[in-house]
Amino acid sequence: MAEFAKREIDPIDNKILRALQEDGRITVQALSERVGISPSPCLRRVRQLEEAGIISGYGASIDPKAVGLPVSVFISIKLEQQRAQNLDDFGAAISRWPEVMDCYLMTGKFDFLMRVVCADLEAYETFLRKRLTQLDGVASIESSFSLGAVKSSRVLPI
Known part of the structure; x- marks a missing residue:
């Protein structure tokens, strides 16, 4: 089981996580617009979520x-x-x-x-x-x- 770094998830993080689950290829610009923050803090939050193990990876959904x-x-x-x-x-x-x-x-x-x-x-x-x-x-x-x-x-x- 993965060890998670201590990190509180706030409403902005939840918006980021929802958006990335729907489209893992969304650009930082589009993601930041969608969640209502500027691109630099948005990218920083995404990286923090990755480092904390909350975002565990990205992949394509393929029809079997x-x-x-x-x-x-x-x-x-x-x-x-x-x-x-x-x-x-x-x-x-x-x-x-x-x-x-x-x-x-x-x-x-x-x-x-x-x-x-x-x-x-x-x-x-x-x-x-x-x-x-x-x-x-x-x-x-x-x-x-x-x-x-x-x-x-x-x-x-x-």
């Missing part, structure tokens, strides 16, 4: 279907044992797999919930057989295929 990855699978995984080392080993293994888009340590019936993208059912079967089922300590795997996204967002409600 457009790049040949139309299948999303949600996978619930239960480990044989929930010792810290088992959890860490599982996390280290799956973090190297590019198909895994998200993975969360969970409470409840399963230990992990992950979302995987792939080209088709055959590609998912290959992922399942050659990667996921090869991990030591996995007790059960339950896959659910997405029929379509009702809502998908990376924009936080700030």
Whole structure:
């Protein structure tokens, strides 16, 4: 987990964060006009938010279907044992797999919930057989295929 530098977030910072979530390529000039401050203090605030770890990076949103990855699978995984080392080993293994888009340590019936993208059912079967089922300590795997996204967002409600 990232360490955050101590920094209070004020209403101007919130406006900056909202604007950058909507358009990470916005110019400093346009951003400053949008939030109501001049460009120099605006840029200074953006850099402070980056240094504090509040802004953790920038990236493009890419349509998975457009790049040949139309299948999303949600996978619930239960480990044989929930010792810290088992959890860490599982996390280290799956973090190297590019198909895994998200993975969360969970409470409840399963230990992990992950979302995987792939080209088709055959590609998912290959992922399942050659990667996921090869991990030591996995007790059960339950896959659910997405029929379509009702809502998908990376924009936080700030």
